[in-house]
Amino acid sequence: MTSATVVAGFGRHLLVSTDAGEQMAAVTRGRNARVAVGDRVRITALGAGQVVIESVDTRRNEFKRSDAARSKMIAANLDQAGVVIAPQPPFSEELLLRVLIAAGAEGIPIALVLNKCDLTQARAAIETRMQAYRRLGYRVIECAARADPEGTRAALQPWLAGQRTLLLGESGMGKSTLINCLVPEAGLRTREISEALGSGRHTTTFTRMFELPGAGGGVIIDSPGFQSFGLEHLSVSQRVHAMPEFAPLLGKCRFHNCTHREEPGCAIRAASQDGTVDPIRYRLFVRLTDQSQSQSLARANPRRA
Ligand SMILES: Nc1nc2c(ncn2[C@@H]2O[C@H](COP(=O)(O)OP(=O)(O)O)[C@@H](O)[C@H]2O)c(=O)[nH]1
Ligand SMILES: [Mg+2]
Ligand SMILES: [Zn+2]
Structure with a gap:
Protein backbone atom coordinates (compact mmCIF):
# COMPACT_ATOMS: atom_id res chain seq x y z
CA MET A 1 0.00 0.00 0.00
CA ASP A 57 -5.31 8.37 8.51
CA THR A 58 -6.55 9.99 11.72
CA ARG A 59 -7.30 13.67 11.09
CA ARG A 60 -5.75 16.55 12.98
CA ASN A 61 -8.95 18.52 12.36
CA GLU A 62 -11.79 18.75 9.86
CA PHE A 63 -13.69 21.77 8.61
CA LYS A 64 -17.37 20.90 8.36
CA ARG A 65 -20.69 22.45 7.55
CA SER A 66 -24.05 20.74 7.76
CA ASP A 67 -27.69 20.87 6.93
CA ALA A 68 -30.45 19.33 9.01
CA ALA A 69 -29.84 15.93 7.43
CA ARG A 70 -26.07 15.49 7.52
CA SER A 71 -22.71 17.10 7.95
CA LYS A 72 -20.38 17.67 4.99
CA MET A 73 -16.65 17.75 5.25
CA ILE A 74 -15.04 20.59 3.35
CA ALA A 75 -11.39 19.79 4.06
CA ALA A 76 -9.18 18.08 6.63
CA ASN A 77 -5.79 18.58 8.30
CA LEU A 78 -5.59 22.35 8.03
CA ASP A 79 -3.18 24.82 9.57
CA GLN A 80 -5.59 27.70 9.12
CA ALA A 81 -8.50 29.05 7.13
CA GLY A 82 -9.50 32.34 5.55
CA VAL A 83 -13.00 33.55 4.87
CA VAL A 84 -13.24 35.89 1.89
CA ILE A 85 -15.58 38.84 2.35
CA ALA A 86 -16.07 42.08 0.46
CA PRO A 87 -17.70 45.45 1.01
CA GLN A 88 -19.72 45.08 -2.21
CA PRO A 89 -22.02 43.22 -2.66
CA PRO A 90 -22.41 43.42 1.13
CA PHE A 91 -21.24 40.25 2.86
CA SER A 92 -23.61 38.49 5.24
CA GLU A 93 -22.57 38.87 8.86
CA GLU A 94 -24.64 35.86 9.76
CA LEU A 95 -22.80 33.66 7.26
CA LEU A 96 -19.53 35.11 8.51
CA LEU A 97 -20.46 34.29 12.10
CA ARG A 98 -21.38 30.75 11.09
CA VAL A 99 -18.02 30.19 9.37
CA LEU A 100 -16.09 31.67 12.30
CA ILE A 101 -17.97 29.41 14.72
CA ALA A 102 -17.31 26.33 12.56
CA ALA A 103 -13.58 27.14 12.57
CA GLY A 104 -13.49 28.02 16.27
CA ALA A 105 -15.20 24.78 17.25
CA GLU A 106 -12.43 22.81 15.51
CA GLY A 107 -9.67 25.04 16.89
CA ILE A 108 -8.69 26.14 13.38
CA PRO A 109 -7.29 29.69 13.29
CA ILE A 110 -9.26 31.78 10.82
CA ALA A 111 -8.63 35.18 9.26
CA LEU A 112 -10.98 37.56 7.45
CA VAL A 113 -9.74 38.24 3.92
CA LEU A 114 -11.38 41.51 2.99
CA ASN A 115 -11.30 41.70 -0.81
CA LYS A 116 -12.32 44.55 -3.17
CA CYS A 117 -10.73 47.20 -0.97
CA ASP A 118 -10.47 49.36 -4.09
CA LEU A 119 -14.19 50.11 -3.56
CA THR A 120 -13.18 52.83 -1.13
CA GLN A 121 -16.59 54.19 -0.18
CA ALA A 122 -18.13 50.81 0.51
CA ARG A 123 -14.91 49.84 2.29
CA ALA A 124 -15.15 52.88 4.58
CA ALA A 125 -18.77 52.07 5.41
CA ILE A 126 -17.78 48.73 7.03
CA GLU A 127 -14.70 49.97 8.89
CA THR A 128 -16.53 49.91 12.26
CA ARG A 129 -17.47 46.27 11.71
CA MET A 130 -13.90 45.37 10.74
CA GLN A 131 -12.67 47.04 13.93
CA ALA A 132 -15.15 44.93 15.91
CA TYR A 133 -13.65 41.74 14.42
CA ARG A 134 -10.10 42.93 15.04
CA ARG A 135 -10.99 43.61 18.68
CA LEU A 136 -12.23 40.02 18.94
CA GLY A 137 -8.77 38.89 17.89
CA TYR A 138 -9.45 38.01 14.25
CA ARG A 139 -6.80 38.93 11.74
CA VAL A 140 -8.24 41.08 8.94
CA ILE A 141 -6.20 41.03 5.72
CA GLU A 142 -7.12 43.69 3.17
CA CYS A 143 -6.66 43.13 -0.53
CA ALA A 144 -8.09 43.76 -3.99
CA ALA A 145 -7.53 40.64 -6.09
CA ARG A 146 -8.76 42.14 -9.37
CA ALA A 147 -7.75 45.77 -8.90
CA ASP A 148 -4.30 45.13 -7.40
CA PRO A 149 -3.12 41.53 -7.87
CA GLU A 150 0.50 42.29 -6.98
CA GLY A 151 -0.43 44.12 -3.77
CA THR A 152 -2.81 41.24 -2.96
CA ARG A 153 -0.05 38.64 -3.27
CA ALA A 154 2.19 40.78 -1.06
CA ALA A 155 -0.55 41.24 1.55
CA LEU A 156 -1.37 37.54 1.74
CA GLN A 157 2.11 36.04 1.39
CA PRO A 158 3.22 36.39 5.05
CA TRP A 159 -0.01 34.74 6.19
CA LEU A 160 0.05 31.92 3.62
CA ALA A 161 3.77 31.06 3.66
CA GLY A 162 4.45 27.49 4.72
CA GLN A 163 0.84 26.89 5.79
CA ARG A 164 -1.95 24.71 4.56
CA THR A 165 -4.83 27.17 4.23
CA LEU A 166 -8.48 26.61 3.36
CA LEU A 167 -10.16 29.53 1.58
CA LEU A 168 -13.91 29.68 1.78
CA GLY A 169 -16.56 32.26 1.23
CA GLU A 170 -19.98 33.30 0.20
CA SER A 171 -20.39 33.50 -3.61
CA GLY A 172 -19.62 36.85 -5.20
CA MET A 173 -16.89 37.97 -2.79
CA GLY A 174 -14.12 37.37 -5.34
CA LYS A 175 -12.69 34.08 -4.13
CA SER A 176 -12.11 32.73 -7.64
CA THR A 177 -10.39 35.96 -8.64
CA LEU A 178 -8.24 35.66 -5.52
CA ILE A 179 -7.28 32.03 -6.22
CA ASN A 180 -6.32 32.93 -9.80
CA CYS A 181 -4.24 35.80 -8.50
CA LEU A 182 -2.38 33.54 -6.05
CA VAL A 183 -2.07 30.51 -8.33
CA PRO A 184 -1.73 31.70 -11.95
CA GLU A 185 -2.18 28.18 -13.39
CA ALA A 186 -5.30 27.49 -11.29
CA GLY A 187 -7.63 27.69 -14.29
CA LEU A 188 -5.60 25.18 -16.29
CA ARG A 189 -5.11 22.87 -13.30
CA THR A 190 -8.85 23.01 -12.63
CA ARG A 191 -9.66 21.91 -16.17
CA GLU A 192 -7.22 19.00 -15.76
CA ILE A 193 -8.82 18.03 -12.46
CA SER A 194 -12.25 18.36 -14.01
CA GLU A 195 -11.25 15.91 -16.74
CA ALA A 196 -9.66 13.48 -14.30
CA LEU A 197 -12.79 13.49 -12.15
CA GLY A 198 -15.06 12.92 -15.14
CA SER A 199 -15.90 15.43 -17.84
CA GLY A 200 -18.75 17.85 -17.58
CA ARG A 201 -18.45 18.54 -13.90
CA HIS A 202 -18.81 22.18 -13.12
CA THR A 203 -15.44 23.57 -12.17
CA THR A 204 -16.65 25.56 -9.20
CA THR A 205 -18.44 22.71 -7.45
CA PHE A 206 -15.45 20.85 -6.15
CA THR A 207 -12.76 21.48 -3.59
CA ARG A 208 -9.16 21.43 -4.76
CA MET A 209 -5.69 21.92 -3.38
CA PHE A 210 -2.96 24.00 -5.05
CA GLU A 211 0.70 24.45 -4.25
CA LEU A 212 1.48 28.14 -3.91
CA PRO A 213 4.21 29.33 -6.25
CA GLY A 214 7.06 31.39 -4.86
CA ALA A 215 9.72 31.05 -2.22
CA GLY A 216 7.49 30.94 0.87
CA GLY A 217 5.73 27.76 -0.23
CA GLY A 218 2.48 26.63 1.29
CA VAL A 219 -0.68 25.06 0.02
CA ILE A 220 -4.08 26.60 -0.60
CA ILE A 221 -7.41 24.79 -0.73
CA ASP A 222 -10.24 26.35 -2.72
CA SER A 223 -13.79 25.36 -1.84
CA PRO A 224 -17.10 26.04 -3.61
CA GLY A 225 -18.79 29.33 -2.78
CA PHE A 226 -21.85 28.95 -0.57
CA GLN A 227 -25.16 30.70 0.07
CA SER A 228 -25.86 28.95 3.35
CA PHE A 229 -23.67 27.42 6.04
CA GLY A 230 -25.36 25.04 8.47
CA LEU A 231 -24.03 24.38 11.96
CA GLU A 232 -26.36 21.54 12.87
CA HIS A 233 -23.38 19.38 13.83
CA LEU A 234 -22.56 21.74 16.71
CA SER A 235 -24.39 21.90 20.05
CA VAL A 236 -25.32 25.25 21.59
CA SER A 237 -22.47 24.77 24.05
CA GLN A 238 -19.95 24.17 21.24
CA ARG A 239 -21.18 27.32 19.46
CA VAL A 240 -20.92 29.36 22.63
CA HIS A 241 -17.38 28.13 23.22
CA ALA A 242 -16.42 29.09 19.66
CA MET A 243 -17.28 32.77 20.30
CA PRO A 244 -14.26 34.43 21.90
CA GLU A 245 -16.24 37.30 23.44
CA PHE A 246 -18.44 34.85 25.35
CA ALA A 247 -15.52 32.97 26.94
CA PRO A 248 -14.88 35.29 29.93
CA LEU A 249 -18.61 35.25 30.76
CA LEU A 250 -19.14 31.50 30.82
CA GLY A 251 -20.28 30.24 34.21
CA LYS A 252 -21.56 33.68 35.20
CA CYS A 253 -25.20 33.19 34.20
CA ARG A 254 -27.75 32.48 36.95
CA PHE A 255 -28.67 29.10 35.47
CA HIS A 256 -25.94 26.62 34.65
CA ASN A 257 -27.88 25.43 31.59
CA CYS A 258 -28.58 28.98 30.35
CA THR A 259 -29.07 29.17 26.57
CA HIS A 260 -28.26 32.92 26.75
CA ARG A 261 -31.53 34.07 25.28
CA GLU A 262 -34.45 34.93 27.55
CA GLU A 263 -33.28 33.53 30.87
CA PRO A 264 -33.17 35.96 33.80
CA GLY A 265 -29.66 36.67 35.05
CA CYS A 266 -27.97 35.84 31.74
CA ALA A 267 -24.48 37.36 31.86
CA ILE A 268 -24.01 37.24 28.10
CA ARG A 269 -27.27 39.05 27.31
CA ALA A 270 -26.45 41.64 29.98
CA ALA A 271 -23.02 42.16 28.39
CA SER A 272 -24.64 42.67 24.98
CA GLN A 273 -26.91 45.31 26.51
CA ASP A 274 -24.05 47.28 28.07
CA GLY A 275 -21.94 46.89 24.93
CA THR A 276 -19.18 44.70 26.42
CA VAL A 277 -20.28 42.05 23.93
CA ASP A 278 -20.90 43.20 20.34
CA PRO A 279 -24.74 43.40 20.20
CA ILE A 280 -24.79 42.53 16.48
CA ARG A 281 -22.97 39.25 17.05
CA TYR A 282 -25.14 38.53 20.08
CA ARG A 283 -28.37 39.03 18.07
CA LEU A 284 -27.04 36.80 15.30
CA PHE A 285 -26.11 34.14 17.85
CA VAL A 286 -29.69 34.18 19.23
CA ARG A 287 -31.12 33.92 15.72
CA LEU A 288 -28.85 31.04 14.94
CA THR A 289 -30.03 29.16 18.04
CA ASP A 290 -33.69 29.86 17.18
CA GLN A 291 -33.25 28.59 13.62
CA SER A 292 -31.56 25.50 14.89
CA GLN A 293 -34.43 24.82 17.31
CA SER A 294 -37.07 25.22 14.63
CA GLN A 295 -35.11 22.83 12.41
CA SER A 296 -34.97 20.16 15.09
CA LEU A 297 -38.70 20.67 15.72
CA ALA A 298 -39.34 20.23 12.00
CA ARG A 299 -37.32 17.03 12.03
CA ALA A 300 -39.13 15.63 15.06
CA ASN A 301 -42.52 16.50 13.60
CA PRO A 302 -42.33 16.98 9.82
CA ARG A 303 -45.98 18.10 9.52
CA ARG A 304 -45.28 21.20 11.59
CA ALA A 305 -42.59 22.41 9.21
N1 LIG B 1 -13.92 45.95 -7.49
C1 LIG B 1 -13.41 44.73 -7.38
N2 LIG B 1 -14.09 43.69 -7.86
C2 LIG B 1 -13.56 42.46 -7.73
C3 LIG B 1 -12.31 42.25 -7.09
N3 LIG B 1 -12.07 40.92 -7.09
C4 LIG B 1 -13.11 40.34 -7.70
N4 LIG B 1 -14.00 41.25 -8.11
C5 LIG B 1 -15.25 41.02 -8.87
O1 LIG B 1 -16.23 40.40 -8.07
C6 LIG B 1 -17.06 39.57 -8.87
C7 LIG B 1 -17.09 38.16 -8.28
O2 LIG B 1 -15.81 37.58 -8.39
P1 LIG B 1 -15.55 36.02 -8.33
O3 LIG B 1 -14.08 35.81 -8.25
O4 LIG B 1 -16.28 35.29 -9.40
O5 LIG B 1 -16.26 35.69 -6.93
P2 LIG B 1 -16.56 34.32 -6.20
O6 LIG B 1 -18.01 34.03 -6.41
O7 LIG B 1 -16.28 34.58 -4.75
O8 LIG B 1 -15.65 33.27 -6.76
C8 LIG B 1 -16.46 39.60 -10.27
O9 LIG B 1 -17.19 40.51 -11.05
C9 LIG B 1 -15.05 40.06 -10.03
O10 LIG B 1 -14.49 40.72 -11.14
C10 LIG B 1 -11.59 43.39 -6.62
O11 LIG B 1 -10.49 43.31 -6.10
N5 LIG B 1 -12.20 44.59 -6.77
MG1 LIG C 1 -16.14 31.47 -7.63
ZN1 LIG D 1 -26.73 33.07 29.74
Whole structure:
Protein backbone atom coordinates (compact mmCIF):
# COMPACT_ATOMS: atom_id res chain seq x y z
CA MET A 1 0.00 0.00 0.00
CA THR A 2 1.12 3.53 -0.81
CA SER A 3 0.46 6.80 1.02
CA ALA A 4 -1.12 9.73 -0.76
CA THR A 5 -2.84 13.05 -0.10
CA VAL A 6 -6.31 13.84 -1.39
CA VAL A 7 -5.98 16.96 -3.57
CA ALA A 8 -9.43 17.29 -5.11
CA GLY A 9 -12.85 16.02 -4.27
CA PHE A 10 -16.32 15.93 -5.71
CA GLY A 11 -18.46 13.57 -3.67
CA ARG A 12 -17.01 10.10 -4.13
CA HIS A 13 -14.83 11.19 -7.03
CA LEU A 14 -11.41 12.08 -5.75
CA LEU A 15 -7.98 12.92 -6.99
CA VAL A 16 -4.94 11.90 -4.95
CA SER A 17 -1.30 12.84 -5.18
CA THR A 18 1.19 10.16 -4.18
CA ASP A 19 4.29 11.02 -2.20
CA ALA A 20 6.21 10.60 -5.48
CA GLY A 21 4.09 13.43 -6.90
CA GLU A 22 1.90 11.39 -9.24
CA GLN A 23 -1.77 12.38 -9.48
CA MET A 24 -4.39 9.69 -9.87
CA ALA A 25 -8.17 9.36 -9.83
CA ALA A 26 -9.35 7.57 -6.72
CA VAL A 27 -12.52 5.97 -5.47
CA THR A 28 -13.54 4.95 -1.99
CA ARG A 29 -14.46 1.41 -0.98
CA GLY A 30 -17.77 2.11 0.71
CA ARG A 31 -20.54 4.42 -0.39
CA ASN A 32 -20.43 6.21 2.93
CA ALA A 33 -16.67 6.52 3.27
CA ARG A 34 -15.90 10.03 4.41
CA VAL A 35 -12.85 11.32 2.60
CA ALA A 36 -11.97 14.99 2.17
CA VAL A 37 -9.34 17.12 0.50
CA GLY A 38 -6.33 17.22 2.81
CA ASP A 39 -6.76 13.67 4.02
CA ARG A 40 -3.78 11.34 4.18
CA VAL A 41 -4.86 8.02 2.70
CA ARG A 42 -3.53 4.52 1.94
CA ILE A 43 -4.17 3.46 -1.63
CA THR A 44 -3.89 0.35 -3.79
CA ALA A 45 -3.97 0.18 -7.59
CA LEU A 46 -7.27 -0.58 -9.24
CA GLY A 47 -6.24 -0.45 -12.90
CA ALA A 48 -5.20 2.09 -15.50
CA GLY A 49 -4.32 5.18 -13.49
CA GLN A 50 -7.05 4.47 -10.94
CA VAL A 51 -6.62 3.71 -7.28
CA VAL A 52 -8.86 2.73 -4.43
CA ILE A 53 -8.65 4.33 -1.02
CA GLU A 54 -8.25 1.58 1.57
CA SER A 55 -8.07 3.73 4.68
CA VAL A 56 -7.87 7.30 5.92
CA ASP A 57 -5.31 8.37 8.51
CA THR A 58 -6.55 9.99 11.72
CA ARG A 59 -7.30 13.67 11.09
CA ARG A 60 -5.75 16.55 12.98
CA ASN A 61 -8.95 18.52 12.36
CA GLU A 62 -11.79 18.75 9.86
CA PHE A 63 -13.69 21.77 8.61
CA LYS A 64 -17.37 20.90 8.36
CA ARG A 65 -20.69 22.45 7.55
CA SER A 66 -24.05 20.74 7.76
CA ASP A 67 -27.69 20.87 6.93
CA ALA A 68 -30.45 19.33 9.01
CA ALA A 69 -29.84 15.93 7.43
CA ARG A 70 -26.07 15.49 7.52
CA SER A 71 -22.71 17.10 7.95
CA LYS A 72 -20.38 17.67 4.99
CA MET A 73 -16.65 17.75 5.25
CA ILE A 74 -15.04 20.59 3.35
CA ALA A 75 -11.39 19.79 4.06
CA ALA A 76 -9.18 18.08 6.63
CA ASN A 77 -5.79 18.58 8.30
CA LEU A 78 -5.59 22.35 8.03
CA ASP A 79 -3.18 24.82 9.57
CA GLN A 80 -5.59 27.70 9.12
CA ALA A 81 -8.50 29.05 7.13
CA GLY A 82 -9.50 32.34 5.55
CA VAL A 83 -13.00 33.55 4.87
CA VAL A 84 -13.24 35.89 1.89
CA ILE A 85 -15.58 38.84 2.35
CA ALA A 86 -16.07 42.08 0.46
CA PRO A 87 -17.70 45.45 1.01
CA GLN A 88 -19.72 45.08 -2.21
CA PRO A 89 -22.02 43.22 -2.66
CA PRO A 90 -22.41 43.42 1.13
CA PHE A 91 -21.24 40.25 2.86
CA SER A 92 -23.61 38.49 5.24
CA GLU A 93 -22.57 38.87 8.86
CA GLU A 94 -24.64 35.86 9.76
CA LEU A 95 -22.80 33.66 7.26
CA LEU A 96 -19.53 35.11 8.51
CA LEU A 97 -20.46 34.29 12.10
CA ARG A 98 -21.38 30.75 11.09
CA VAL A 99 -18.02 30.19 9.37
CA LEU A 100 -16.09 31.67 12.30
CA ILE A 101 -17.97 29.41 14.72
CA ALA A 102 -17.31 26.33 12.56
CA ALA A 103 -13.58 27.14 12.57
CA GLY A 104 -13.49 28.02 16.27
CA ALA A 105 -15.20 24.78 17.25
CA GLU A 106 -12.43 22.81 15.51
CA GLY A 107 -9.67 25.04 16.89
CA ILE A 108 -8.69 26.14 13.38
CA PRO A 109 -7.29 29.69 13.29
CA ILE A 110 -9.26 31.78 10.82
CA ALA A 111 -8.63 35.18 9.26
CA LEU A 112 -10.98 37.56 7.45
CA VAL A 113 -9.74 38.24 3.92
CA LEU A 114 -11.38 41.51 2.99
CA ASN A 115 -11.30 41.70 -0.81
CA LYS A 116 -12.32 44.55 -3.17
CA CYS A 117 -10.73 47.20 -0.97
CA ASP A 118 -10.47 49.36 -4.09
CA LEU A 119 -14.19 50.11 -3.56
CA THR A 120 -13.18 52.83 -1.13
CA GLN A 121 -16.59 54.19 -0.18
CA ALA A 122 -18.13 50.81 0.51
CA ARG A 123 -14.91 49.84 2.29
CA ALA A 124 -15.15 52.88 4.58
CA ALA A 125 -18.77 52.07 5.41
CA ILE A 126 -17.78 48.73 7.03
CA GLU A 127 -14.70 49.97 8.89
CA THR A 128 -16.53 49.91 12.26
CA ARG A 129 -17.47 46.27 11.71
CA MET A 130 -13.90 45.37 10.74
CA GLN A 131 -12.67 47.04 13.93
CA ALA A 132 -15.15 44.93 15.91
CA TYR A 133 -13.65 41.74 14.42
CA ARG A 134 -10.10 42.93 15.04
CA ARG A 135 -10.99 43.61 18.68
CA LEU A 136 -12.23 40.02 18.94
CA GLY A 137 -8.77 38.89 17.89
CA TYR A 138 -9.45 38.01 14.25
CA ARG A 139 -6.80 38.93 11.74
CA VAL A 140 -8.24 41.08 8.94
CA ILE A 141 -6.20 41.03 5.72
CA GLU A 142 -7.12 43.69 3.17
CA CYS A 143 -6.66 43.13 -0.53
CA ALA A 144 -8.09 43.76 -3.99
CA ALA A 145 -7.53 40.64 -6.09
CA ARG A 146 -8.76 42.14 -9.37
CA ALA A 147 -7.75 45.77 -8.90
CA ASP A 148 -4.30 45.13 -7.40
CA PRO A 149 -3.12 41.53 -7.87
CA GLU A 150 0.50 42.29 -6.98
CA GLY A 151 -0.43 44.12 -3.77
CA THR A 152 -2.81 41.24 -2.96
CA ARG A 153 -0.05 38.64 -3.27
CA ALA A 154 2.19 40.78 -1.06
CA ALA A 155 -0.55 41.24 1.55
CA LEU A 156 -1.37 37.54 1.74
CA GLN A 157 2.11 36.04 1.39
CA PRO A 158 3.22 36.39 5.05
CA TRP A 159 -0.01 34.74 6.19
CA LEU A 160 0.05 31.92 3.62
CA ALA A 161 3.77 31.06 3.66
CA GLY A 162 4.45 27.49 4.72
CA GLN A 163 0.84 26.89 5.79
CA ARG A 164 -1.95 24.71 4.56
CA THR A 165 -4.83 27.17 4.23
CA LEU A 166 -8.48 26.61 3.36
CA LEU A 167 -10.16 29.53 1.58
CA LEU A 168 -13.91 29.68 1.78
CA GLY A 169 -16.56 32.26 1.23
CA GLU A 170 -19.98 33.30 0.20
CA SER A 171 -20.39 33.50 -3.61
CA GLY A 172 -19.62 36.85 -5.20
CA MET A 173 -16.89 37.97 -2.79
CA GLY A 174 -14.12 37.37 -5.34
CA LYS A 175 -12.69 34.08 -4.13
CA SER A 176 -12.11 32.73 -7.64
CA THR A 177 -10.39 35.96 -8.64
CA LEU A 178 -8.24 35.66 -5.52
CA ILE A 179 -7.28 32.03 -6.22
CA ASN A 180 -6.32 32.93 -9.80
CA CYS A 181 -4.24 35.80 -8.50
CA LEU A 182 -2.38 33.54 -6.05
CA VAL A 183 -2.07 30.51 -8.33
CA PRO A 184 -1.73 31.70 -11.95
CA GLU A 185 -2.18 28.18 -13.39
CA ALA A 186 -5.30 27.49 -11.29
CA GLY A 187 -7.63 27.69 -14.29
CA LEU A 188 -5.60 25.18 -16.29
CA ARG A 189 -5.11 22.87 -13.30
CA THR A 190 -8.85 23.01 -12.63
CA ARG A 191 -9.66 21.91 -16.17
CA GLU A 192 -7.22 19.00 -15.76
CA ILE A 193 -8.82 18.03 -12.46
CA SER A 194 -12.25 18.36 -14.01
CA GLU A 195 -11.25 15.91 -16.74
CA ALA A 196 -9.66 13.48 -14.30
CA LEU A 197 -12.79 13.49 -12.15
CA GLY A 198 -15.06 12.92 -15.14
CA SER A 199 -15.90 15.43 -17.84
CA GLY A 200 -18.75 17.85 -17.58
CA ARG A 201 -18.45 18.54 -13.90
CA HIS A 202 -18.81 22.18 -13.12
CA THR A 203 -15.44 23.57 -12.17
CA THR A 204 -16.65 25.56 -9.20
CA THR A 205 -18.44 22.71 -7.45
CA PHE A 206 -15.45 20.85 -6.15
CA THR A 207 -12.76 21.48 -3.59
CA ARG A 208 -9.16 21.43 -4.76
CA MET A 209 -5.69 21.92 -3.38
CA PHE A 210 -2.96 24.00 -5.05
CA GLU A 211 0.70 24.45 -4.25
CA LEU A 212 1.48 28.14 -3.91
CA PRO A 213 4.21 29.33 -6.25
CA GLY A 214 7.06 31.39 -4.86
CA ALA A 215 9.72 31.05 -2.22
CA GLY A 216 7.49 30.94 0.87
CA GLY A 217 5.73 27.76 -0.23
CA GLY A 218 2.48 26.63 1.29
CA VAL A 219 -0.68 25.06 0.02
CA ILE A 220 -4.08 26.60 -0.60
CA ILE A 221 -7.41 24.79 -0.73
CA ASP A 222 -10.24 26.35 -2.72
CA SER A 223 -13.79 25.36 -1.84
CA PRO A 224 -17.10 26.04 -3.61
CA GLY A 225 -18.79 29.33 -2.78
CA PHE A 226 -21.85 28.95 -0.57
CA GLN A 227 -25.16 30.70 0.07
CA SER A 228 -25.86 28.95 3.35
CA PHE A 229 -23.67 27.42 6.04
CA GLY A 230 -25.36 25.04 8.47
CA LEU A 231 -24.03 24.38 11.96
CA GLU A 232 -26.36 21.54 12.87
CA HIS A 233 -23.38 19.38 13.83
CA LEU A 234 -22.56 21.74 16.71
CA SER A 235 -24.39 21.90 20.05
CA VAL A 236 -25.32 25.25 21.59
CA SER A 237 -22.47 24.77 24.05
CA GLN A 238 -19.95 24.17 21.24
CA ARG A 239 -21.18 27.32 19.46
CA VAL A 240 -20.92 29.36 22.63
CA HIS A 241 -17.38 28.13 23.22
CA ALA A 242 -16.42 29.09 19.66
CA MET A 243 -17.28 32.77 20.30
CA PRO A 244 -14.26 34.43 21.90
CA GLU A 245 -16.24 37.30 23.44
CA PHE A 246 -18.44 34.85 25.35
CA ALA A 247 -15.52 32.97 26.94
CA PRO A 248 -14.88 35.29 29.93
CA LEU A 249 -18.61 35.25 30.76
CA LEU A 250 -19.14 31.50 30.82
CA GLY A 251 -20.28 30.24 34.21
CA LYS A 252 -21.56 33.68 35.20
CA CYS A 253 -25.20 33.19 34.20
CA ARG A 254 -27.75 32.48 36.95
CA PHE A 255 -28.67 29.10 35.47
CA HIS A 256 -25.94 26.62 34.65
CA ASN A 257 -27.88 25.43 31.59
CA CYS A 258 -28.58 28.98 30.35
CA THR A 259 -29.07 29.17 26.57
CA HIS A 260 -28.26 32.92 26.75
CA ARG A 261 -31.53 34.07 25.28
CA GLU A 262 -34.45 34.93 27.55
CA GLU A 263 -33.28 33.53 30.87
CA PRO A 264 -33.17 35.96 33.80
CA GLY A 265 -29.66 36.67 35.05
CA CYS A 266 -27.97 35.84 31.74
CA ALA A 267 -24.48 37.36 31.86
CA ILE A 268 -24.01 37.24 28.10
CA ARG A 269 -27.27 39.05 27.31
CA ALA A 270 -26.45 41.64 29.98
CA ALA A 271 -23.02 42.16 28.39
CA SER A 272 -24.64 42.67 24.98
CA GLN A 273 -26.91 45.31 26.51
CA ASP A 274 -24.05 47.28 28.07
CA GLY A 275 -21.94 46.89 24.93
CA THR A 276 -19.18 44.70 26.42
CA VAL A 277 -20.28 42.05 23.93
CA ASP A 278 -20.90 43.20 20.34
CA PRO A 279 -24.74 43.40 20.20
CA ILE A 280 -24.79 42.53 16.48
CA ARG A 281 -22.97 39.25 17.05
CA TYR A 282 -25.14 38.53 20.08
CA ARG A 283 -28.37 39.03 18.07
CA LEU A 284 -27.04 36.80 15.30
CA PHE A 285 -26.11 34.14 17.85
CA VAL A 286 -29.69 34.18 19.23
CA ARG A 287 -31.12 33.92 15.72
CA LEU A 288 -28.85 31.04 14.94
CA THR A 289 -30.03 29.16 18.04
CA ASP A 290 -33.69 29.86 17.18
CA GLN A 291 -33.25 28.59 13.62
CA SER A 292 -31.56 25.50 14.89
CA GLN A 293 -34.43 24.82 17.31
CA SER A 294 -37.07 25.22 14.63
CA GLN A 295 -35.11 22.83 12.41
CA SER A 296 -34.97 20.16 15.09
CA LEU A 297 -38.70 20.67 15.72
CA ALA A 298 -39.34 20.23 12.00
CA ARG A 299 -37.32 17.03 12.03
CA ALA A 300 -39.13 15.63 15.06
CA ASN A 301 -42.52 16.50 13.60
CA PRO A 302 -42.33 16.98 9.82
CA ARG A 303 -45.98 18.10 9.52
CA ARG A 304 -45.28 21.20 11.59
CA ALA A 305 -42.59 22.41 9.21
N1 LIG B 1 -13.92 45.95 -7.49
C1 LIG B 1 -13.41 44.73 -7.38
N2 LIG B 1 -14.09 43.69 -7.86
C2 LIG B 1 -13.56 42.46 -7.73
C3 LIG B 1 -12.31 42.25 -7.09
N3 LIG B 1 -12.07 40.92 -7.09
C4 LIG B 1 -13.11 40.34 -7.70
N4 LIG B 1 -14.00 41.25 -8.11
C5 LIG B 1 -15.25 41.02 -8.87
O1 LIG B 1 -16.23 40.40 -8.07
C6 LIG B 1 -17.06 39.57 -8.87
C7 LIG B 1 -17.09 38.16 -8.28
O2 LIG B 1 -15.81 37.58 -8.39
P1 LIG B 1 -15.55 36.02 -8.33
O3 LIG B 1 -14.08 35.81 -8.25
O4 LIG B 1 -16.28 35.29 -9.40
O5 LIG B 1 -16.26 35.69 -6.93
P2 LIG B 1 -16.56 34.32 -6.20
O6 LIG B 1 -18.01 34.03 -6.41
O7 LIG B 1 -16.28 34.58 -4.75
O8 LIG B 1 -15.65 33.27 -6.76
C8 LIG B 1 -16.46 39.60 -10.27
O9 LIG B 1 -17.19 40.51 -11.05
C9 LIG B 1 -15.05 40.06 -10.03
O10 LIG B 1 -14.49 40.72 -11.14
C10 LIG B 1 -11.59 43.39 -6.62
O11 LIG B 1 -10.49 43.31 -6.10
N5 LIG B 1 -12.20 44.59 -6.77
MG1 LIG C 1 -16.14 31.47 -7.63
ZN1 LIG D 1 -26.73 33.07 29.74
